[in-house]
Amino acid sequence: MSDEHYLELCDNPVQFENASSVNNVFFDEANKQVFAVRSGGATGVVVKGPDDKNSVAFRYLEPEENLEFIGLKSCLCFVFRSLQTKNASVLGFCWTNWNEIVFITDQGIEFYQVFPDKRSVKLLKSQSINVNWYQYCPETAVILLSTTVQGNVLQPFAFRSGTMSKMSKFEIELPVVPKPAKLSLSERDIAMATIYGQLYVMYLKHHSRTANSPSAEVVLYHLPREGACKKSHVLKLNTTGKFALNIVDNLVVVHHQSSQTSLIFDIRLREPDCAVNTHQPVLPARSIHPYRIPLSGPTVVPSQPAVPCQLYSSSWSVFQPDIIISASEGYLWYLQVKLPPTVNLLQDKGKLMDFLLRRRDCKMVILSVCSQSTTACLLPVVATVFDKLNQVYKEYLEAEQTYTLAMESGPSRGSAAQKRPVRTQAVIDQSDMYTHVLSAFTERKGVSHKFIIAVLMEYIRSLNQFQITVQHYLYELVIKTLVQHNLFYMLHQFLQYHVLSDSKPLVRATPQPRLSTANDEIVEVLLSKQQVLGALRFIRSVGGHDNVSARKFLDAAQQTGDQMLFYTVFRFFQQRNQRLRGNPAFNPGEHCEEHVVHFKQLFGEQALMKPATV
Incomplete structure (x- = not known):
């Protein structure tokens, strides 16, 4: 079960003095x-934060005015003597920039610019509107206001470079409309977060117990900078109770307190048995990986074990996107996704690849899935895995090519600067596959050599399908595997019908006319790999051993430096000469004189075959 925890708390949490009286x-x-x-x-x-090398400490001075702001970096105090809206209750404030602040009251919103050196402020813009509560997304500088009596009409405002923009308001669909009308949408059930680069408003929708669908769900509303906000995704939780939301690596994580488990959703995955944009959990519900808190203090013995942390505690507070705080224990954690456990929990390899290819640290896990698939899956499943890999690979190659062409042609007038595409870990190229998967796969014991060849050719087929140039070392791996298993006829067929493309890179030949026949090409490939005996076996298998050049084989054998190999090849051609001409000696036209001299130097003249006597 410990291997199934796909969520964990970070190893280096922020520690602070725990909450107390x-x-x-x-x-x-x-x-x-x-x-x-x-x-x-x-x-x-x-004050402590994840990027702070040292904590910041200060003392609070009794303010003389109604509001005081303390800038930790500048150590300056700013005083707002009064707000523009009279008799308003301040709900809160948000710093949208180091010198820009927004006040939210129950009567509207006010946007100010702060001048620290002058100890003054300037009202930039304000908007009168009845406000129940608000939410702020620091990453996008968007403030969401709850309006109307029921609170389900939300008005967003965007802030950027001293400007405040009113975005399109939208309405949250309530499960039950109360009569008479009253505040029905709670701040606790709304969160904002960026998923796959887009801002979403997440609504935790609790159905009434009498409803036909008692399970809770998370409804996602896409909130673009321009245009209307629309309901875009529904996440089915299949249970009820208290929930909390995080976003980790573009995954929506839903924590369920009573069962002490969490669910993850990927809005890019499509469920075949669900309506459009309706999602089931990607994986079965699992608890966060157990976490142990080390003991501290003067009485702690070094060998004393750490204390287990109470997961899903009622004292936990969850913040966007991926923060969990335990005030009672004095810890701030970042929530993390562990990818290796997902491999065994998600049996559908195609869906698993779709899931992994969108994660940050996915490369080695994807390669392990490829290795696992080559031995434990049927060929169509392997083909699906390869196609999904190469689709991402091709998209990156095309983006890189577009960038290169743009750089060569220079910037065009009025066009935005071209950004170099980022190579994520999801880009698995041919070198990665050769090094981590295919090379080891061909050496694996207990696997049918026919299946090994089929997998290699399936990967090449996938590359060709996406119009990706196949690297020569993949062809070499196929040829090596065929020769190892004496599959010379299959090798002949592959080359003759161009299943393996032009093998010039394989033989590393200098520019010269293409070899006349597929058989000659195979021999050249094998000799270039110093597989001289393999080349001899192949040429015998196709009946061409009586016509091949002895010098070519003797040259290759001599270059290996293997004396016994040279002896075997030399003796093979002596026997051929004896069989064809009745004399083991080489004809002058074969130009093998230097090889005869080399043979005598190694083994002596007495080792030469003598002509057979009748």
């Missing part, structure tokens, strides 16, 4: 920092 803990979502406030700040405030 004298210490309050707050989290700044924009800067991902934890504030530990002791005694209301009178005895100190400690």
Whole structure:
């Protein structure tokens, strides 16, 4: 079961003083920092974040005005004497830039520019609107306001470079419309996050117990910068209870407190048995991998074991995109996805490849799936795996080619600068496959050599299908495997019918006319690989051993430096001469004089075959 935990907490969490009667803990979502406030700040405030080498500490001074802001980097205080909207209750504020701040009140939204050196502010823009609550997404600088009595009409605002833009409002579909109308959409059931580069509003929809569909679901609304917000995905949770949401590596992670398990969804995967954009969990529900907290303090013995962390604790707070905080234990973790356990949990190899190819650290896991598939799957499944790999590979090659052409032609007038395509770990090229999968596969014991050849040819077929030039070392691997298993006829067929493309790179030949026959080509390939006996066996298998050049084979044998190999080849042609002409000696036209001299030097003249006597 331990191998099935596909979620884990990071190894290097941010540690802070845990919450207590004298210490309050707050989290700044924009800067991902934890504030530990002791005694209301009178005895100190400690700020810690994932990128902070050292924590920041300061003391809180009693403000003389109604609002005070403390800039930790500049150590300056800014005072807002009053807001534009009178008699308004401040719901909160968000820093959209280092010198820009937005106030949200129950009567609207106000956008200010801050001048630290002048200790003053300037109102940039404001909007009057009744507000129930708000959400802020720091990554996209979008604020979402809940409006109307029921709270389900959401009004987003986008902030960029001193501007505030009102986006299209949209309505969340409530499971039940209350009568009389009352606030029905809670801030706890809404979250904003970026998934695959697009901003989504996530709504945790709880159905009433009397409904026909009692299970909860997560509804995703796509929120573009321009245009209307639309309902785009529905994630089926198939259970009820308390949930929390994270986004990890473009996966929607749904934590279920009562079962202490989590589900993951990939909105790019299509379910064959579901309606369009309706998703089931990618994998079975599993708990986060157990985490142990090391003991600390002066009384701790070095050998004392760490204490298990209580997962899915009621004291946990979940923040976007991937943060989990335990205030009671004083830890901030980043949630992570472990890919290796998914290999055995997702049996559909095609779906598994679709899932893995979209993950960050996927390369070695994908290669392990390829290795596993070549021995445990049928050939059509192997073909599907190869096709999915090479589709991504081809897309990268095309993007790289487009970039290269754009750089060679120079920037065109009015066009945006071309960005070099990023090579992600999902790009598995021929070198990766040869090194980590195919080369070892051909040496594997207990696998049918016919299946080995079929897998190699299937990979080449897939490359050709996507119009990717096949590298010569793949052809060499096929030829080597065929020769090892004495499949000379199959090798002959492959070359004769151009299943293996022009083999000039294989023989590493200098520019010269293409060899006249497929048999000659095979011999050249084998000799170039110093497989002299294999070449002899092949030429005998096709009945051409009486006509081949002895010098070519003797040259190749001598170049190997293997004396016994040279002896065997030399004796083979002596026997051929004896059989064809009644004399083992070479004719002058065969130009083998230097090989005869070499043979005598190695084995002595007495080792030469004597003419047979009648």
